[in-house]
Amino acid sequence: MDDTGQHLDHMRRTAPLVQNITNYVAMNIMANVMLAAGASPAMVHAREEAAEFTGLAQALTINIGTLSPAWADAMLESAVAAQAQGTPWILDPVAVGATGYRRDIGARLLDLAPTVIRGNASEIMALAGADASGKGADTADAVSQAQEAASALARRTGGVVAVTGPVDFVTDGTRNAEVANGHALMPRVTALGCSLTGIVGAFTVGQDPFEATVAALAFFGLAGEQAAEGVRGPGTFQVAFIDALYTMTPEDLARGARITLA
Numbered sequence: 001m002d003d004t005g006q007h008l009d010h011m012r013r014t015a016p017l018v019q020n021i022t023n024y025v026a027m028n029i030m031a032n033v034m035l036a037a038g039a040s041p042a043m044v045h046a047r048e049e050a051a052e053f054t055g056l057a058q059a060l061t062i063n064i065g066t067l068s069p070a071w072a073d074a075m076l077e078s079a080v081a082a083q084a085q086g087t088p089w090i091l092d093p094v095a096v097g098a099t100g101y102r103r104d105i106g107a108r109l110l111d112l113a114p115t116v117i118r119g120n121a122s123e124i125m126a127l128a129g130a131d132a133s134g135k136g137a138d139t140a141d142a143v144s145q146a147q148e149a150a151s152a153l154a155r156r157t158g159g160v161v162a163v164t165g166p167v168d169f170v171t172d173g174t175r176n177a178e179v180a181n182g183h184a185l186m187p188r189v190t191a192l193g194c195s196l197t198g199i200v201g202a203f204t205v206g207q208d209p210f211e212a213t214v215a216a217l218a219f220f221g222l223a224g225e226q227a228a229e230g231v232r233g234p235g236t237f238q239v240a241f242i243d244a245l246y247t248m249t250p251e252d253l254a255r256g257a258r259i260t261l262a
């Protein structure tokens, strides 16, 4: 088993409790994806308990997909708690460039030094203050266009930035990697990117965030490739994808990962 396989094995043996403050669209599929992969998700977002719960969680993910003021407060308070406790936390800046409100909350979350930022190309560019296109939650820019923005964000936060798309790009400002796993049906199912952010959170527990992120992306993309075999479209793909996350062994991942380090 290589390092990538070992990262999956470590995540499954740890079965980490991951708190997710995510969006209404993602909640169910994200929890199912995380359970199938071997993690323990909890969707906890009420302001009255979110930061307290962060004290119990081994990782936190924050997703601004269906943002509202009470949730934004909970996000900021949980991120502060995670930062203070040294708990890894992952930012998913859904459609961050679309409105002033999202840009404002995105910038305040960025100041709390996310361990990993995972988004599509338009989101990473917008978060970095670059000219981004974006189409709601979907990208209108290519991964290659977001590489500079990703590196700038990584240097600014001291964390890892992952830009996903047909070939994913991961950087910590020094180390860079490309992950070529994935399938074109993946962006045809809503909230798969959000679900991936949960998987990244689970992989970061007890592991180097750059290596963990690369392994999580390869795992997710390879499951997409396996799921696409023999399905008729996005509906059957979604079901097959959850099964592929569940059945993939660390040895399968070691064989199928297409990672280039730069």
Ligand SMILES: Nc1ncnc2c1ncn2[C@@H]1O[C@H](COP(=O)(O)OP(=O)(O)O)[C@@H](O)[C@H]1O
Binding pocket: 119, 120, 121, 137, 138, 139, 163, 164, 165, 166, 167, 168, 181, 182, 183, 184, 185, 186, 187, 191, 192, 193, 194, 196, 217, 220, 221
């Ligand atoms: N055209 C594509 N071909 C292969 N894999 C893709 C493609 N587009 C996205 N993916 C994969 O889908 C997953 C979600 O990424 P993405 O669609 O970029 O996120 P989001 O849903 O947040 O926009 C990632 O694993 C990514 O590698």
Ligand SMILES: Cc1ncsc1CCOP(=O)(O)O
Binding pocket: 023, 025, 026, 065, 066, 094, 137, 189, 190, 191, 192, 193, 194, 195
């Ligand atoms: C469609 C939509 N609208 C607000 S959040 C959301 C889900 C976005 O999910 P993803 O970024 O994984 O495609």
Ligand SMILES: [Mg+2]
Binding pocket: 092, 094, 119, 120, 137, 193, 194
């Ligand atoms: Mg997304």
